Structure formats: C-alpha cells, structure tokens
Amino acid sequence: EGNSKESRGALVVLEGLDRSGKSSQCSRLVSLLERRGISAELWRFPDRTTSVGQMISSYLTNTSELDDHTIHLLFSANRWEKRSLMETKLKTGTTLIVDRYSYSGVAFSSAKGLDMEWCKAPEIGLLAPDLVAYLDISPEKAAERGGYGGERYEKLEFQKKVADCYEVLRDVTWKAVDACQPIEDVEKQLQEIVLDCVTECQKGRPLFSLWS
Ligand code: TMP
Numbered sequence: 001e002g003n004s005k006e007s008r009g010a011l012v013v014l015e016g017l018d019r020s021g022k023s024s025q026c027s028r029l030v031s032l033l034e035r036r037g038i039s040a041e042l043w044r045f046p047d048r049t050t051s052v053g054q055m056i057s058s059y060l061t062n063t064s065e066l067d068d069h070t071i072h073l074l075f076s077a078n079r080w081e082k083r084s085l086m087e088t089k090l091k092t093g094t095t096l097i098v099d100r101y102s103y104s105g106v107a108f109s110s111a112k113g114l115d116m117e118w119c120k121a122p123e124i125g126l127l128a129p130d131l132v133a134y135l136d137i138s139p140e141k142a143a144e145r146g147g148y149g150g151e152r153y154e155k156l157e158f159q160k161k162v163a164d165c166y167e168v169l170r171d172v173t174w175k176a177v178d179a180c181q182p183i184e185d186v187e188k189q190l191q192e193i194v195l196d197c198v199t200e201c202q203k204g205r206p207l208f209s210l211w212s
C-alpha cells in the first residue's frame, strides 16, 4: 500500500452492444484528453494485431470455427497478453480508453449458454477498470443503425441475449449513458464522468484486480 497514493492514469472501459457507438466515443474521448494535455491512448479488445488476435479475427469473420470455450479463452488470453503493458502505461501516467474489455468477454460467451462463473474465471487478476461506461441502447435500436457489418455476433437475436447478460453483470461501479441521444450529448456526458475519473486517479486511486 506504500505507493497507493501515487498519481497514475485511469483505466476507462466503454462497453455496450455492437453499434452502440463505443468506437466513435472512444476516439472523441482520447482527443478531448489530448487537448487537455492529458496523456491518453485508445486501446481496444479484441486487439487483432497480435497472433492470438488474428485467431480471434478469423473466428469473428467466419473464416475459422472454434469451440465456444476455446474462443472464450482466446479472448481472455488476448487481454492477458496486454496486461503488463497496461499496468506500465497506467503507472507512468497514461490514461487508457478501452473499447470493450472483460465484460464483453463474459457477456458474449454467456449469451451462448456458457456458465457465467466459468466465463469470469480466466479474467480474475486482470486489472479492474476505474470506470465502466455502458452505452445503453436496446438491441432493436442498435440494429436499426446503419446495419451490422456481418461479423459472427452481429445478429439481432444474439444481441438480445448479450443485452440480458450485460444486465446481470452491471454493478454499482458502472455508469450507464443513454446511447440513443444525439452523439454530441452522449459525448458530453461521457466527458464529464471520464474527466472526474481521471482526476481521481491523478490523486492516487489504488489499482484493483478483477473481480473485486
Ligand atoms: P469489435 O466489433 O468491438 O471489434 O468486437 C468484435 C466482437 O467480439 C464483438 O461482437 C464482441 C465480441 N467480443 C467477445 O465475444 N469477447 C470479448 O472478449 C471481446 C472483447 C469481444
């Protein structure tokens, strides 16, 4: 606990259904932080640039088939392979704005029928976000938005199950933002909660692990 009051970057995660607007909001947040002179990076999971990430990508594009447990563990491994870099970045003062994280891992796999506790197990020990902003949109509304891209999970029936699983995962630390509002309004709300979180972490909020 000796260095628990050290200033550090914030681990901010955006979660939500496919087409909820996470990616554009993540970019906007990083631009905002940079304008304010706050060191920030945009990260995303899956990180398709690693060799594990390439296996995930070919699964998502239906180029390969994998057992549900296997792909779950690959998504988790993809976070584990970035864990130490994540910790270094945070401790050296860089805020990470992360497009999806463990909650996507658990929500999407349990939506297939895998046991939720089993899904959480490989995530134990990953860094816990300081803030999870949930972009709240109904599966129907999300599906109306310029269509899905055709990747494996981008189907209304499946997204409904994912929404139910997110609902179970949602805890007191999550901040839900109504993602049906105009993009600038969503942006404004996110800015406020993210800047508060960055300030907390600058003051030296301790870094926790999942799932605590
Ligand atoms: P993306 O569209 O944000 O690149 O994510 C690709 C898909 O992968 C998306 O449908 C959500 C899903 N996913 C999982 O199933 N498990 C995970 O751990 C993550 C990060 C994403």
Ligand code: MG
Pocket: 018, 149, 151
């Ligand atoms: Mg996608």
